[in-house]
Amino acid sequence: MNKFPSHQAIRAALKALVLLAAALISAPAAPAAPFPQEQPRAEAPKHVFDFKGTEFRLDGKPFQIMAGEMHFQRIPRPYWKDRLLKAKAMGLNTIATYIFWNALEPQPDQWDFSDRNDLAGFLEEAQKAGLWVLLRPGPYACAEWDFGGLPAWLLRTPDIKVRCTDDRYLEACDKYVEKIAGIIRPFLVQNGGPILMVQIENEYGSFGNDRGYLRTLKGMWERFYIDGPFYTADGAAPDMLEAGSIPGCAIGLDPAASEAEFAEGAKVGGGEVPIFCSELYPGWFTPWGEPWGRTKTEDVVKDLTWLLENKKSFSLYVVHGGTNFGFWAGANMGKTYTPDVTSYDYDAPINERGDLTPKYFAIRDLLAKYQPAGTALPEPPGPLPAIEIPEIAFPESAGLFANLPFPASSPQPRPMEFFNQSYGFILYRTELIGRHAGTLAIHDLHDYANIFLDGKYLGTLDRAKGENTIEIPKSDPPARILDILIEGMGRVNYGPEMIDRKGITDRVTLANMTLMNWEVTCLPMDDSYLAGLKFKAQPVARPAEFFRGSFELKETGDTYLDLSGWKKGVVWVNGRNLGRYWDIGPQTRLFCPASFLKEGRNEIIVFDLHRTEPATVRGFKTLE
Numbered sequence: 001m002n003k004f005p006s007h008q009a010i011r012a013a014l015k016a017l018v019l020l021a022a023a024l025i026s027a028p029a030a031p032a033a034p035f036p037q038e039q040p041r042a043e044a045p046k047h048v049f050d051f052k053g054t055e056f057r058l059d060g061k062p063f064q065i066m067a068g069e070m071h072f073q074r075i076p077r078p079y080w081k082d083r084l085l086k087a088k089a090m091g092l093n094t095i096a097t098y099i100f101w102n103a104l105e106p107q108p109d110q111w112d113f114s115d116r117n118d119l120a121g122f123l124e125e126a127q128k129a130g131l132w133v134l135l136r137p138g139p140y141a142c143a144e145w146d147f148g149g150l151p152a153w154l155l156r157t158p159d160i161k162v163r164c165t166d167d168r169y170l171e172a173c174d175k176y177v178e179k180i181a182g183i184i185r186p187f188l189v190q191n192g193g194p195i196l197m198v199q200i201e202n203e204y205g206s207f208g209n210d211r212g213y214l215r216t217l218k219g220m221w222e223r224f225y226i227d228g229p230f231y232t233a234d235g236a237a238p239d240m241l242e243a244g245s246i247p248g249c250a251i252g253l254d255p256a257a258s259e260a261e262f263a264e265g266a267k268v269g270g271g272e273v274p275i276f277c278s279e280l281y282p283g284w285f286t287p288w289g290e291p292w293g294r295t296k297t298e299d300v301v302k303d304l305t306w307l308l309e310n311k312k313s314f315s316l317y318v319v320h321g322g323t324n325f326g327f328w329a330g331a332n333m334g335k336t337y338t339p340d341v342t343s344y345d346y347d348a349p350i351n352e353r354g355d356l357t358p359k360y361f362a363i364r365d366l367l368a369k370y371q372p373a374g375t376a377l378p379e380p381p382g383p384l385p386a387i388e389i390p391e392i393a394f395p396e397s398a399g400l401f402a403n404l405p406f407p408a409s410s411p412q413p414r415p416m417e418f419f420n421q422s423y424g425f426i427l428y429r430t431e432l433i434g435r436h437a438g439t440l441a442i443h444d445l446h447d448y449a450n451i452f453l454d455g456k457y458l459g460t461l462d463r464a465k466g467e468n469t470i471e472i473p474k475s476d477p478p479a480r481i482l483d484i485l486i487e488g489m490g491r492v493n494y495g496p497e498m499i500d501r502k503g504i505t506d507r508v509t510l511a512n513m514t515l516m517n518w519e520v521t522c523l524p525m526d527d528s529y530l531a532g533l534k535f536k537a538q539p540v541a542r543p544a545e546f547f548r549g550s551f552e553l554k555e556t557g558d559t560y561l562d563l564s565g566w567k568k569g570v571v572w573v574n575g576r577n578l579g580r581y582w583d584i585g586p587q588t589r590l591f592c593p594a595s596f597l598k599e600g601r602n603e604i605i606v607f608d609l610h611r612t613e614p615a616t617v618r619g620f621k622t623l624e
Contacts (some may be wrong), residue, residue, distance in 0.1 A: 044127070044192030050229060051250065054266070056274050056313060058196075064311055065196070065276060066367065067094035067134055068319025071143065072122035073103050074344055075322040076593040077115050079354060080122055082381055083320050084129040086350050089380035090360060091367025094196065095126050096134035096278075096315045098141040101176050102151040103328065106422065108172075111179065116325075119180070123187045127194040133187070134231075134278075134315060136199040137180050139173050139217075144285045144330045144340050147500070148202075148493040152422035155415075155501050162498060163201070164210050174220055181224035188226070197229045199278075203254060205234040205244025207496070214246050233278040236261035241268045252278025254317075257303035262312065276313035280304065282359060283318070283347030287331075287338040289464070289584040294347050297359045301366055308370045316363075320354070321346035323591050326577040327423040327525075330493035333500070337447065337463045339489040341587040342579030345623060352591050352623060353558045354384055385594065387557035389619025392604060394547035396535040397614070400485070400523070400607075401455070401542060403533050407519035413508060415446070415501035416488060416522065425523040426503045428484040430515050436478035438511030441469045445486070446502045448568075450544060450609055452483035457543050460610075463489075472510065482515070484508070485544055487568075487609065489580075525570060525577075530605065539613050547606045547614040556597040560589035560623055561604075565615030569608040574598065589623055 049058050056063045068087045075083055087095060104117055113119060126133050140163055141149035154160055154172060162169050187193030200218050218230060233252030234244035241264060245251055251265045256277040265275035282300045284293030307314045321344035324330075331339040345352040349360035368377050404427065408419060416426045442449065442461065445468045451458040453472065461467040472479060488502030508515045523529065535548050561571060563581040571578045571590055574597065578590040604617065 046192045047189045049189045049196045054274050065094050065313035066092050067096045067315035068092045069096040069317045070320040073100050073116050076595045078595045080125045086380045087319050088129050089378045090364045094132040098143050099137040100149040132196045133194040135195050142494050146328050146330050147491040155417040165213050177220040181226050197231050205240030209243040236264045250274045254279035257306050279317035286341050292586050297362050318348050320350035321348045329490045331490035333492045333497040385557035386621040387559050391616045392549045392551045394549040394614035396548040397539045398533040398535045398546040399540040400544040404521050407521040410518045410520050413504035415505050416503040417501050419522050421522040424525040425487050427521040429519040435511045435513045437472050437474040440472050441509045443506040447489040448487040450485045453479045454481050543610045549604050556594040558594050559592050559619035562589045562618045564588040567610035572605045
């Protein structure tokens with residue numbers, strides 16, 4: 001039988017193509033969208049927000065911004081309305097929010113605006129709640145968020161520099177700005193939306209002094225028809241303000257609640273732009289191994305009273321913190337590396353699961369005195385349902401070393417970003433040849449390593465403690481197979497050491513001999529990897545193990561899963577990554593919102609770096 005088409009069939013196909021082309025040419029062209037990616041919205045009243053000297057104005061009248069910050073990407077999507085209405089009922093008229101670029105574009109040109117990333121959905125909810133918006137799109141945010149919101153895939157370029165005029169960085173920023181501009185344009189106040197101002201970068205003066213970079217970013221927004229108003233935000237110090245401000249942009253101070261601090265901003269603003277407190281801290285973040293960050297209510301009320309009495313605009317950072325679900329928690333680098341806990345409760349007026357704290361009511365009582373004449377504060381929404389869960393057992397386990405993907409080969413170790421991996425764990429394996437004992441040194445460890453020799457656990461190294469060496473004892477026969485399993489904790493999100501690749505960033509030596517020829521296995525702990533785990537009914541003898549259990553629910557509600565009996569690892573419920581736990585504290589319970597649960601059977605998986613047998617897990621109604 002002839003497998004090729006006949007001449008008649010070919011001619012018929014060509015004729016059909018010609019007819020189709022003619023139809024397309026004669027058809028009326030669809031009207032071009034006025035701007036790329038613009039989102040259609042219903043008509044809404046348009047307003048004018050601008051500056052008159054040092055004064056903010058809304059529709060020609062003086063306007064005092066009374067804002068509180070919350071980050072939509074840290075809050076379960078079904079709870080946006082609840083948190084916004086609680087902020088409104090506290091007496092605020094505006095919400096500030098960052099946009100975390102890395103969550104929106106996890107891979108180059110692969111965008112995700114679903115669920116917690118639904119930027120347009122959050123802006124709509126804010127407007128429905130009767131709140132204006134201060135938008136903080138970065139591209140750098142900080143916010144105790146991994147890499148300050150910059151995407152980890154930027155670090156695949158070995159010599160890239162960020163937050164400057166490196167062409168490769170700016171090219172990525174330009175694509176990001178174009179994408180975000182297309183979404184937010186209809187939400188600008190002049191287009192009938194809630195966005196009053198857009199921030200350029202964030203606290204740049206505490207990082208660098210390339211004001212040309214800041215002007216380039218501003219130009220990007222303007223090129224995509226985001227025409228402001230704009231503002232910058234920096235510490236209230238002369239050097240930071242000089243390096244981080246842009247002529248014509250309002251100046252935010254992080255923080256400021258005194259005449260002297262506002263005077264520093266005024267020196268730079270020259271009486272031509274408003275000065276405001278863009279971050280007033282009612283709480284603080286918490287690193288692993290340290291006490292919970294706390295701020296006294298009376299101190300917050302005192303600073304807020306000064307701002308209100310002096311008619312200064314302000315934004316509380318944060319009114320509600322939320323949660324660093326998954327691997328999103330960031331880190332700082334001072335004398336030591338300090339990764340942050342999973343909770344972003346922040347000791348905020350509205351706590352992690354949305355409960356109203358005594359601090360909330362103290363601030364509400366104060367703000368009630370400064371509302372427009374004849375305005376009464378609405379009652380805040382009531383508390384959301386919370387549940388307790390009895391002890392959960394874990395009858396099944398899956399050893400990590402029995403569930404390894406296919407490795408890559410590398411002459412020497414390389415960081416996970418160079419293997420196109422952004423988050424999770426990575427395993428380095430080599431055969432010891434020549435030297436089999438002595439001091440093993442990792443140059444440089446980022447961030448937490450379990451060391452195995454011939455399958456036996458040898459010990460742990462922790463970057464946060466400054467550890468990078470461990471002794472390999474002599475043995476007979478000599479040790480042969482070295483495994484280094486590394487957890488990448490949060491990337492540094494603030495300061496000069498933001499280029500923070502994960503895994504082993506240089507080399508490994510044993511008694512000063514450089515070890516060569518490695519197998520490198522990427523362990524991103526994503527959906528596809530978890531789906532391939534092979535669970536059994538008995539534990540294995542080697543640490544680094546997954547444990548699986550289940551629990552039944554008659555009704556759902558928010559809960560905190562207690563991991564106090566475990567060592568260090570990650571938890572998933574129904575496939576949703578709740579984040580990291582660590583027995584050094586202070587956090588021992590992970591927030592699991594009702595939207596992650598379901599009536600009937602629920603599955604829980606715990607990956608623990610150190611346990612070979614499971615502990616139990618219980619659900620509580622509170623963080624502590």
